[in-house]
Amino acid sequence: MTARLALLLAIGTATPAWAQDHAGHGQMDHSKTDHGTPPPPPADPAVSGTDLPPGDAPAPPVPMPHAADGIWGADAMANSRKVMMADEGGGQRFAQVLLDRLEWRDGGYRWEGEGWFGGDLHRLVVKSEGEGKDRFESAEVQALYSHAVGPYFNLQAGVRHDSRPTPKRSYAVVGVEGLAPYWFEVEAHGFLSTRGELTGRVEGYYDQRITQRLIAQPRAELNLSAQDVRDTGLGSGLTSAELGLRLRYEIAREFAPYVGVAWERRFGDTRRFARARGADAGGVELVAGIRAWF
Amino acid sequence: MMTIDRRGLLRGAALSSGGLVLGAWTPLGANTPDAMPVVSGDLIELRIARLNRTVDGRPTRAIGINGMSPAPLIRLREGRRARIRVTNDLDVDTSLHWHGLLVPFQYDGVPGVSFPGIAPGQSFLYDFPVRQNGTYWYHSHSGGQEQTGLYGPIVIDPAAPDPVAYDREHVIVLSDHSRASPEAIFRRLKVQPGYYNFQRQTLAGLLAGRDQPAENRKHWGAMRMDPADIADATGATYTYLVNGHGPADNWTGTFRAGERVRLRIVNASAMTTFNVRIPNLPLTIVQADGLNVAPVTVDEFQIGVAETYDAIVIPQDRAYTLVGESVDRSGMARATLSPRAGMVAPVPPLRPRPLATMTDMGMGTMDHAPPRAPDPTAEQNASRRLATDDAPDHAAMDHETMEHDGMDHGAMKMRDFAAAPQMAKTPGVQTISPMPADRTGYPGQGLENVGHRVLTYRQLRALERNPDVRAAGRQIDVHLTGNMERFMWGFDGKRMVDTHEPFAFVLGERVRINLINDTMMAHPIHLHGHFFELVTGQGDHAPRKHTVIVQPGGMVSVDLTADAPGDWAFHCHMLYHMLAGMMRVVTVRPAGGAA
Numbered sequence: 001m002t003a004r005l006a007l008l009l010a011i012g013t014a015t016p017a018w019a020q021d022h023a024g025h026g027q028m029d030h031s032k033t034d035h036g037t038p039p040p041p042p043a044d045p046a047v048s049g050t051d052l053p054p055g056d057a058p059a060p061p062v063p064m065p066h067a068a069d070g071i072w073g074a075d076a077m078a079n080s081r082k083v084m085m086a087d088e089g090g091g092q093r094f095a096q097v098l099l100d101r102l103e104w105r106d107g108g109y110r111w112e113g114e115g116w117f118g119g120d121l122h123r124l125v126v127k128s129e130g131e132g133k134d135r136f137e138s139a140e141v142q143a144l145y146s147h148a149v150g151p152y153f154n155l156q157a158g159v160r161h162d163s164r165p166t167p168k169r170s171y172a173v174v175g176v177e178g179l180a181p182y183w184f185e186v187e188a189h190g191f192l193s194t195r196g197e198l199t200g201r202v203e204g205y206y207d208q209r210i211t212q213r214l215i216a217q218p219r220a221e222l223n224l225s226a227q228d229v230r231d232t233g234l235g236s237g238l239t240s241a242e243l244g245l246r247l248r249y250e251i252a253r254e255f256a257p258y259v260g261v262a263w264e265r266r267f268g269d270t271r272r273f274a275r276a277r278g279a280d281a282g283g284v285e286l287v288a289g290i291r292a293w294f
Numbered sequence: 295m296m297t298i299d300r301r302g303l304l305r306g307a308a309l310s311s312g313g314l315v316l317g318a319w320t321p322l323g324a325n326t327p328d329a330m331p332v333v334s335g336d337l338i339e340l341r342i343a344r345l346n347r348t349v350d351g352r353p354t355r356a357i358g359i360n361g362m363s364p365a366p367l368i369r370l371r372e373g374r375r376a377r378i379r380v381t382n383d384l385d386v387d388t389s390l391h392w393h394g395l396l397v398p399f400q401y402d403g404v405p406g407v408s409f410p411g412i413a414p415g416q417s418f419l420y421d422f423p424v425r426q427n428g429t430y431w432y433h434s435h436s437g438g439q440e441q442t443g444l445y446g447p448i449v450i451d452p453a454a455p456d457p458v459a460y461d462r463e464h465v466i467v468l469s470d471h472s473r474a475s476p477e478a479i480f481r482r483l484k485v486q487p488g489y490y491n492f493q494r495q496t497l498a499g500l501l502a503g504r505d506q507p508a509e510n511r512k513h514w515g516a517m518r519m520d521p522a523d524i525a526d527a528t529g530a531t532y533t534y535l536v537n538g539h540g541p542a543d544n545w546t547g548t549f550r551a552g553e554r555v556r557l558r559i560v561n562a563s564a565m566t567t568f569n570v571r572i573p574n575l576p577l578t579i580v581q582a583d584g585l586n587v588a589p590v591t592v593d594e595f596q597i598g599v600a601e602t603y604d605a606i607v608i609p610q611d612r613a614y615t616l617v618g619e620s621v622d623r624s625g626m627a628r629a630t631l632s633p634r635a636g637m638v639a640p641v642p643p644l645r646p647r648p649l650a651t652m653t654d655m656g657m658g659t660m661d662h663a664p665p666r667a668p669d670p671t672a673e674q675n676a677s678r679r680l681a682t683d684d685a686p687d688h689a690a691m692d693h694e695t696m697e698h699d700g701m702d703h704g705a706m707k708m709r710d711f712a713a714a715p716q717m718a719k720t721p722g723v724q725t726i727s728p729m730p731a732d733r734t735g736y737p738g739q740g741l742e743n744v745g746h747r748v749l750t751y752r753q754l755r756a757l758e759r760n761p762d763v764r765a766a767g768r769q770i771d772v773h774l775t776g777n778m779e780r781f782m783w784g785f786d787g788k789r790m791v792d793t794h795e796p797f798a799f800v801l802g803e804r805v806r807i808n809l810i811n812d813t814m815m816a817h818p819i820h821l822h823g824h825f826f827e828l829v830t831g832q833g834d835h836a837p838r839k840h841t842v843i844v845q846p847g848g849m850v851s852v853d854l855t856a857d858a859p860g861d862w863a864f865h866c867h868m869l870y871h872m873l874a875g876m877m878r879v880v881t882v883r884p885a886g887g888a889a
Contacts, residue, residue, distance in 0.1 A: 049834030050827050050853050052765030054806040059768065062798045063883045067861040068408055071400045076410045080387070084406025088437055089790025090782070090875025096485050120782050120789075121721060148721040151709070151777050152518065179779060182515040209496040211671035216497075253482070253489050293485070 093119050096293055101246075103289025105262065108133040110287075121148040125156065136164040142173055153178030160191055165232050169193050183207070198226035199234070215256075219244040228269060233277065235269020240282070248291055256291045330447075330465065330537055331362065334369040336377060340390070342412075342434075342444065343383035349533055350540030350676070354473050356443030357384065357434070364467050364538045364562065365432070365446025372427040372453040378420040380412060387411040387436055390420070391822070392448065393600055394430040394584050394840040397422040399860025402822050404435045407863050407879055411436060427452035428584030429558040429602045431467070438476020441564040441869055443538075445469065449558060450584075457757060458580045460556035460606060464547040468559065468597070468618045468627050470532040470566040471540075480870050483526055487781045490530040492673035493624060493647045494522045499669035505649060507666075517708060519725075519814060521650040522669075523778060524739060526815070526870060527565040529625025529675030534566065534618060541628035541677040544638065551611035551633055556580075558604050561597045564869035567621040567816060567843070568597050569741060572631065573642055575614050577605040579749060583839040585825065586757035595749035596621070596738035598818035598843035600867040613637040621739055621816070623647040625675035643681035644674050648740030654814050656727020656847030657706055714773050714812070718787035722875075724777040726812045733848030734830045739816065751850075752830045754837035760827055762804060762855040763834040769806035769851075772797070774844060774866070774876070776813040782874060783813075783866065789875025796879040797864060799856035803885075808851050811844040817871065818843050819850075821880060822862040826852040841867055856882045 068077050085091075099113040112129035123146040130139035144158035153176055160171040175189030186204040193199070205219040221242045225234045246260030265282035266274050274281055333340070345358045359365035370376050382388045389411050391403035401420045405411030412418045433445035447465045472479060482489040499505045506514065506521060514521055539545035549555045557577075561568055571577075571594035578591045581604035589606070597603055597618075611633050618627035623644050630638055646668040653659050706728045711717055713726050737748035776783040784792070799805060806829065809819055820841040827836035829851035836853070844850050865877035 047833065049760050049763040049832075050829040050836040051831065051833040052763075054766035054769040054853075057768040057803075059770070060798050060800045060803075060883075060885070062795055063881050066407075067399060067859075067881065067883075068410075072410055077406065080409075080411045081406040083387075084404070084790075085794055086791045088873050089877060090784065090873075091789075091791035092480075092484075092873070094481055094484050120780055148780070151721050151724045152779060179518060181518060182512070183518065209494060211496050211498050212492045212494065212669070212673055213671075253486060 091119060093117065098293040100291060101289055102292070103258075103287045105287040106285045108137075110289075116146070118146070122146070123154075125158075130164065132164075138162065139164045144173060144175075146177075149176075150178075152180075156189070167231060169195070169197075169232075171199075180204075197229050199229075199239075200224040200226075213250040215248050215250065217244075217246045217248065217258075217260075219246065225270075230273070233270060233273040233279075235267075235271075235273060237269070238267045239270040240264065240266045244287070246287065246289075254293050257289070258291060259286070259288045261285070262287050330364075331360070331366040332369050333360070333366045336375075338368060338376070338378045339381070340365070340378060341381045341383055342388050342390075347443070347538070349471055349535065349538075350542040352473075354471070357388075357439050358443050359446060362538075363443030363445075364469065365444065367446060367465055368432065368448045370424045370448065370450045372424050372450055374424050376420065376422055376424050379417055380420065381417040382412040382414055385414050387413055388439060388444070389434055389436045390432050390444075391435040392420075392430065392432050393820075394428075394602070395422070395448070396425050396823060396825075396858065399823055399858065399862060402860075402862065404822065404863045407861050408822075424450055426450060426584065427456075428581055428586075429465075429560065429604050430584050431560045431562055431600075431602065433562065435863070438480065438564070438869060438873070440562075441470075441472065441476040441479070443471070445562040447558065447560050447562075457586055458556065458604070458606070459554060461553040462549055463556040463558060464631075465537070466547075466557050466559045466616065466629065467535075467537050468561050468563060468566075468568050468570070469535045469538070470527070470563040470620075471535050472527070472531045472533070474531055476564070476869070479527055479531060480873055483781045483870055484874075487526065487778055488520070488523070490526065490528045491523065491622075492528070492530050493524075493622060493669060494520065494672075495649075496669050496671055498671055502670050504667050504669050517655075518779070519650075519655060520778075521654075522647070523814065524622035524647060524650065525565070525567070525620060525624065526781075526868070528622055529620055529677070530673065532566065532620070532625060533675065534568075534620060534625050534627035534677065536616065536618065536627045536629035539629070541626060541680055544628065544630055546630040546632050546635060548632055548635060549609055552608065555607050555609060555631070556604060557607060558602065559597065560602045561599055563599050565599065567599065567738070567818070568618040568627065569621060569738065570595055570597055570603075570616070570618050571746075572607065572614050572616050573640075575607050575609055575631075576747075577607060579754075580604050580606055582754055582837055583825070583841060585838050587837055588755040588757055588835075590749065590753045590755075591747070592749040592753075593746035594737075594741065594744065596741060596843070598816065598841060598867070599869075600818055600820050600841040601839075601843070607631070609633070613639040615639040615641050617642060619644060621648075623674065623740065626677045626680075628677060628680060640682040640684045641680045644678050645740070645744075647672060650739070650814050650846060653731060653733075653848075654739070654846035655708075655725065656730045656812065658729035659731050714771070714786070714810075716771070716786050717773055717775070718792070720784075720787045720792070721780065722777050722782040722784050722789060723775045723787045723812065724779065725814070726773070726775075727810060727847045727849075730810050730812075730847060730849040732850070733845040734828065734850055736845055736848065738843070738845065751828055751837065751842075754828070754830070755832045756835045756837050758835075760834050760836055760838065762857075764804050764855075766804045766806035766853050768803075769808060770797070771808045771810055774809060774811045774813060774817050774819070776815070776871070776876070778814065781870075783868075783871040783876035784874075785876065785878050790877045791875055794879075796861070796881040799854070799880065799882045801856060801859050801882055801884045804853060804855050806851055806853050808849060809842070809844045810849040811847055814846045816843050816845050817876070818867040819865070820867045821854070821864050823858040823860065823882075824854060824856070824862070826854040828852055858882055859884065 110131040171191040177187035248256040248258035402408040430448040613632040734751040825838040
């Protein structure tokens with residue numbers, strides 16, 4: 001009677017066992033060599049099969065070599081094993097070229113895009129952005145190593161080169177990009193030029209689906225500088241900001257034309273420097289462009 | 295050949311036994327236009343090659359066997375020997391795996407695990423005793439070839455009298471076909487995991503009072519979880535097939551009124567969970583994954599990728615529509631059962647797609663608020679146009695559920711590694727179910743309130759007593775993990791490429807495996823070379839399966855007798871989940887032996 005009661009209790013506690021901690025049953029625990037406590041014999045013959053609670057025997061050691069090697073030979077198996085374990089087991093590499101913005105605006109043009117190559121965790125990213133009217137006003141390219149540091153974020157480091165404005169500049173780059181709560185795509189990068197100038201850029205956007213294919217994208221970008229950079233017209237502090245709202249229609253996932261508005265403004269000394277050389281301090285523009293990837 | 299009366303079957307078996315059936319299928323029974331070829335006999339020749347096929351009138355490319363896709367029905371007999379010679383006429387390696395068959399591991403057909411694969415121009419002879427009977431299937435285990443059409447059904451006739459009485463049988467192979475290559479589909483899912491989802495929540499839906507109210511959207515957004523993420527690859531790329539025929543092709547199986555018709559239903563999809571029903575015709579489930587179960591009569595059942603169910607139906611003198619609706623309702627497979635060729639039945643409309651709930655995120659079970667209709671701009675594939683006005687169905691009664699607004703889940707941690715000690719802390723783990731519920735009594739997403747009987751695993755009871763009724767000597771937890779933003783999938787936070795360490799078992803030992811789904815998607819988990827018992831309160835008559843759906847945020851316990859020595863594949867049968875790394879090797883070795 002006591003044994004039967006104990007068994008019933010054991011069943012009662014084992015059934016919702018997933019709510020409990022199984023740390024003691026880790027399947028790769030090789031430290032024990034005994035065979036554990038065998039489960040109690042069923043006192044009630046009506047309780048059998050899957051109604052019986054499991055015991056706590058230790059896991060066996062992990063065997064090597066592979067069983068198939070003994071039949072077909074290790075050499076014959078080597079290549080197919082590599083394919084199965086890596087090439088078809090999560091180790092694939094992919095590439096994408098994304099033209100996030102290729103747009104026309106008030107007599108000028110602007111582009112921002114990136115290409116990447118790599119797997120789930122490690123990627124090489126090449127980014128480029130710039131703008132111009134009759135000729136390039138700014139043009140930059142970055143080459144970054146991107147490493148997944150969590151479910152949503154990547155740490156990035158590499159180099160950046162600006163061919164415009166002149167004089168040309170090169171930078172070391174460190175930053176993060178990823179998906180923030182509430183589905184905001186965000187990125188922040190710091191740039192240290194070969195001349196010792198420290199600048200930064202923070203960007204974010206949000207894709208608001210209006211329908212399955214019509215998407216409104218508010219977007220913000222802030223540029224910062226730790227010091228005045230007179231020959232590129234930057235003053236220290238917040239140098240410029242841009243807010244945009246673009247409405248795109250995804251004819252296909254890979255191809256979406258858009259229209260929108262962009263508001264741009266320079267701040268502080270940057271604004272003063274721009275005025276001094278006769279450039280405007282910013283304003284509102286209509287934009288039209290395409291977003292495409294392949 | 296799909297329409298087979300049993301006398302014809304025996305005649306056919308007699309004709310082909312002892313002979314070599316090469317390229318010529320023995321036509322059995324009535325020769326309907328939709329007849330599926332059968333291969334059987336002492337030596338079966340299968341030749342794998344690329345071919346052209348037509349689906350719903352559109353030409354497309356495929357990989358098939360003996361000139362056809364799906365591949366021919368392989369008919370075997372329990373107690374005989376199967377000798378199957380497979381010749382590879384492709385320019386890449388290939389393989390065939392006999393799904394659910396208990397074979398020596400070296401003939402299990404998984405390149406890199408059980409054998410080296412079959413090189414271009416080479417032949418490979420599979421040679422194994424047939425130790426079981428029932429409905430099974432076979433498919434390539436190389437890359438994405440399964441998606442490209444390299445799959446077919448297997449029927450094994452029992453050595454003893456069949457406990458299931460029937461007058462006629464039809465094999466129903468459900469599958470998903472795309473004109474895009476498997477490489478392209480996989481890449482798109484990697485680059486943009488929501489690429490194929492055109493049924494997401496939108497602002498238009500919010501303003502129209504559809505889907506989640508604003509408060510819930512905000513809450514789910516805070517967690518970076520999309521409740522409309524029901525399927526990865528959808529009707530946006532797939533046409534859903536019955537025996538290789540699209541919904542407009544309308545494959546038709548015939549019967550005589552009042553006959554007991556046995557439907558052998560196989561889900562040979564790459565990525566699609568189907569909800570199967572035949573309006574106005576109850577389905578009596580008599581077999582699951584090839585093994586007999588006590589008859590249970592339902593109106594609908596969910597079938598995961600690689601599962602099989604046999605159902606007995608007794609149709610009257612009228613036509614019926616067989617509907618295999620994709621779980622996300624982005625499209626349907628459709629066929630007709632009819633007493634005469636040319637008759638059709640009304641086709642019900644696609645029902646609204648469901649939304650995931652807190653339970654699907656592993657936050658326990660909870661009450662659900664009244665449903666709201668899905669997004670007004672949601673897109674479904676061409677099969678939606680087949681719906682007829684007179685369809686007698688319950689579409690209007692379909693309610694997807696939604697959690698209470700007011701519930702506070704803030705205290706529940708979404709990614710607490712303390713809940714899973716063996717879990718690797720990798721970017722491949724987006725969430726860990728804090729309270730995974732046993733969902734074997736759950737009919738499947740979108741089937742909670744359809745207004746008729748829907749099968750659950752808890753209703754399955756083995757017809758015969760289980761062969762091994764010992765208690766499990768130990769138990770292990772296997773976490774099904776993923777990151778839907780990176781399309782990474784694995785076990786215990788690790789992809790196949792991250793660890794070559796197998797799940798090790800001693801020959802003859804009995805182990806309880808707790809499959810815990812830490813993701814918001816259902817995973818059909820398949821172990822090669824074994825059946826396992828589902829722990830669903832059926833004692834020593836537990837249903838034995840080779841593939842089990844672990845519902846989102848839920849868990850399933852199975853008891854396994856590791857009785858087949860060798861190395862075996864263990865994986866999610868969603869093709870692109872497997873290719874993303876949701877696979878591991880299981881080793882079964884004698885006690886004390888190093889190898």
